[in-house]
Amino acid sequence: MTKRVTSHDVAKRAGVSRGVVSAVINGTPGIRVSEEKRREVLKAIEELSYSVDAQARSMRTGKSKCIAAYGNLDNPFFLQVLQGVQRACTERDYHLLLYGHNRQESKQALIKLFNQRRIDGLLTKDVTGYEDEEWIAMVKEAGIPYMSIEGYPDREEVQSVLLDYGASIHLALDYLYAQTGLPPIYVEMYNGPEYAPNWGDRNRRSGYVEWMQLKGLDPVIWQQRDGEIDPSWWDERIRSLPLPSALLTNWSQGGFLIYQSARRLELSIGRDLYVMAADNTMRANEYMVPALSAVEMPYVEMGKAGAHRLLDLIEGKQPRAASKIWMPAVLAPRESTPLVNGRQD
Amino acid sequence: MTKRVTSHDVAKRAGVSRGVVSAVINGTPGIRVSEEKRREVLKAIEELSYSVDAQARSMRTGKSKCIAAYGNLDNPFFLQVLQGVQRACTERDYHLLLYGHNRQESKQALIKLFNQRRIDGLLTKDVTGYEDEEWIAMVKEAGIPYMSIEGYPDREEVQSVLLDYGASIHLALDYLYAQTGLPPIYVEMYNGPEYAPNWGDRNRRSGYVEWMQLKGLDPVIWQQRDGEIDPSWWDERIRSLPLPSALLTNWSQGGFLIYQSARRLELSIGRDLYVMAADNTMRANEYMVPALSAVEMPYVEMGKAGAHRLLDLIEGKQPRAASKIWMPAVLAPRESTPLVNGRQD
DNA sequence: CTGTTAGCGCTTTCAC
């Protein structure tokens, strides 16, 4: 192993002092260095292929230029968020440490991490509407710049990136209604055992009811627990429907179950049933046959926006900004909701 | 901001010297410390909620206990690999830095990173059979402990985790044949513009030919470029098939196109056509209707195995191990390949 | 404007 090249070596070769080398590299304001010397230094850096030791620098400055992202690696959304975060980090020359859900304790370990690694900031991908008092207290006490993706909708003092679920449902319904002219049925999936919708699903549901009332239509809501293996439940309901009918489901999982039922009943999606999803949890919408129309959540953009805000916070750029960043959903029209004959305008 | 707690503070409070504190924390061999003092130190650490500064430590020791993972964040496989890597890191108390494809230069930047951040090792998720001479030369010159996932199958001196694609095809064919008793047609997708199969696809293809010959059957191979929008190509071929027929496709994308054609021709997957995929690129197999049978690649395990090997390398545990880790594919039987009537044994 | 120097917090060697 060859010996490490230090700023000392560079200084010696360029015939200057180490302070100058540092000034050249960091463009330290208040230190003027002659053009000639600067060139010398740059040349020496090039020739020795020197690069600063980030550890030593951050030890001195107290800033590591590292942020940490924490989330559930089982969840494909987290990958998208990471992608956005990663881009922001690259753009602003930060590094990204990755931590995954492992045990219950691990979130607390992040605080420890903050001390150990001198992480400059922390970003977590939470489930929609997640709130954890204790955690927020810890973060605040530790003085960590912090940002949540999808958490803490009701806590103004916590920075987070949020989705406007109500608006996303309106977007979906406007489209579905324009395509089909049919009053959409809302199929609401939930995680058992009890019906306890999270923040996002509550907003979606009320968005639906609101929209229907606006149009003077009667809301029709089907509720079913996800994971419930009960094909006949679906078959009975769908069999009783007039054809064609239009359905909007809060989770794409619901779309999948409707497709399965249609297969059993020998109904055709896109002809007998118009189906649309209000998310893309499984990231399979476009691969279903026929491809499932949906409103989808811009997780990459959320990650990017969140990371930029976090970096602003770290660098003290945004002293008194609003704590919430709201993101709009994106309409993805596909084959499951063709334009119904005679509705062209 | 409260002042940082240092080992000095701990030492003072525990009434010992800093060397002892260090010895207690790291269990330094060759330094014996009395049980009483040890207890004192631990108590002081607890009371002051002290944690070592990783930067300072790694500056001193030259080891950062950090590895970096690099890959394409657009690719869902990479998330799975990351998951495995992350687990290995947690188990062995390492930290994980994440870098994504951004520009062409960024891979070179990893080398720089190695110097700057004192990364202990590097892991890349490459495309199947990827090889890059120049990169390997750079890595070797820099002396970076390095591991590739899916790359460098033919370079014995490079450490990598590989999949046995030939065996995976045999596994798929054995299953498909047992279920249906039909000679499977092989549907080979490729990325255009020219037919230039990668390492994995070459192995799959020869695995198919080999298996068919073993059974005394004539190989039938359809080739189609992915992204080619040509529904009639599929419809004509599939229409000409005797029913039922069995098809195995190298990419799940092929399964998707077959499903679409079946929909147009009003054929039923699982009754008229038995379909199976030899991968799960889109991670949508189980959400297709009917769910698509496949052999799938254990990317989580690959990441984990790769990371553990990398850490072994870093810690000098495995002086002369074989450079390749071979992983077997996993059979995932689903609804698209039901047991054909009368074939129960 | 340039050069010297103090220290960031830790580990490890070397005297005691």
Add this chain to the structure above:
DNA sequence: GTGAAAGCGCTAACAG
């Protein structure tokens, strides 16, 4: 056994 001190590579403050 224990304590002092050197030094990892850097930046910022302070002399010259």
